[in-house]
Amino acid sequence: MSQILKMVAQRFALGLLTLFVVSLIIFLGIELLPGDIAEEILGQGATPETVAAFRRELGLDVPPHIRYVEWLWNMLQGDMGRSLANKREISELIGLRFGNTLFLAVTAAAISVPLALTLGVLAALYRYSFYDRAVNVVTLSSISFPEFFVAYILIFFLAVTYPVFPSIANISDATPFWEKVYKVLLPALTLTLVVVAHMMRMTRAAIINLLASPYIEMANLKGLSRARIIVKHALPNALAPIINVVVINLAYLIVGVVVVEVVFVYPGLGQLMVDSVSKRDLPVVQAAAMIFAGTYVLLNLLADILSILTNPRLLHPR
Template identity: 75%
Template sequence: MHAILTMIIQRLGLGLITLIAVSFIMSVAIEFLPGDLAQEVLGQSATPETVAAFRAELGLDRAFHTRYFEWLGNVLTGDLGTSLANQREISELLGTRLYNTLFLASIAAAISVPIAITLGVLAALYRNSLYDRLVNIFTLSTISTPEFFVAYILILWFSVTVRIFPSISDIGPDLGFWEHVYRSMLPALTLTLVVIAHMMRMTRAAIINLLASPYIEMATLKGVPRRDVIIRHALPNALAPIINVVVLNLAYLIVGVVVVEVVFVYPGLGQLLVDSVSKRDMPVVQACCLVFAITYILLNLTADILSILSNPRLLHPR
């Protein structure tokens, strides 16, 4: 347990350094973007004097490093600041959007994780069979297909041809749970098709690698049925790599939703990030990137802890 606590403290320290580096890189990238927030808000008819006065009011006339370190100091004290575009508290903007993104990721995870693990186990059980080859063809096809293309295909099928789900996810705070699920189903299915292939292939590969282990060969020589060999002996020992790939894909479901949310006009954190970039609203962009980075770091740490708990030998690598 002491070794696990030491690892957690080390990872959290490295995570803090990573967060600061990510925020700095994003701030520099936004600074080089063309356009101006003051001009965007005031419109093309604004005079140069009006634009200059508005920039001074927003603090945009100060040096980049001054604004960045002031923002970083506020974040370290828990203050995310105020949006430059609409003067609203950033924490207020992030609250509902983050909930919507987590809700969408939860639906996609609830669908994709059990299906991916089941398909991976069956592919290992019936290795080199027609089923295994068909599943491999399907997964390679979905991995190779861009998210936005999958999204538009699903819209064509389920919104235009069959008309089961709405093509635009009109999400509001007054929706009930199942109505929220219904309107989020198409983006959730898009994310499911994107991540299920990776999880399934990694599950299959982890189990097949273990099938060459001596204890698996011994169980086979003793006459244990192949199904029991995989489910009772190989699968529990393959949990560490499976947990890693599942948790990393869960991180992708939260962090990588930008394209999907934009296609379906889903009011999540990814849509807020895109809108803020177009307005050059740097504090909101920095806050969104910070949330994404925190999510990814914490889920990576969770994957490491769960992997070690499932296989304590990982604490002592050879």
């Protein structure tokens, strides 16, 4: 147990260092953007004196390194600051949007994880068959296309040609739960097609790798059916790599939804970040990017912990 705690502490410290580096990259990247919110709000007709006065009012005349230190210190205290565009608390703006992003990610995960595991087990059970080749071709094809292309294809077929789902996933706090599920099914299906190939192929590869093990050969000699051998004997021992790839793809479902949210005009954190970039609302962009980075780091740490709990041999690398 102490080794696991030591590993968690090491990974957590590395995660904090990663977040620090990410915060620097985010701040420098935003500083390099042309223009600022003062010019965006006042317009091109504003005089330089008016722009300078407005920048002083917003605190944008302070040197970048001082603004970075102040911003980082406030973030460590849980203070995300206020939006430059509407003066609202950033935590208030992000709270609801991040909840919507999590709802979309959970819906996509509820579809993709069982589907990927089922396809992977069946592909291992019937490997080199027509089914195995067909599933590999379809999943690899879906993952080869960018998210926006998959989204527009699904909109064309399932919202325009055959109007089964709405093309815009417009939800709010007042939307009933099942209506919310119905509205996010199309963007969730888009994310499913993007991530299911990784999980399915890892499941298939992990199970096939174990089929040559001595205990699997013994199970074959006992006359057990191939399906029982895979499900009861191979799958539990293949959980470590499968869990790892599943959790990493769950991290992608949360932090990689920006393009999907923009295509479906979904009111999530990704859409908020894109809108804030267009408005040059830099504090909101910084806070949203740090939340995405923190979520990804935490889920990667969770993947490491779950992998070791399911296979303690990983604590002792050869």
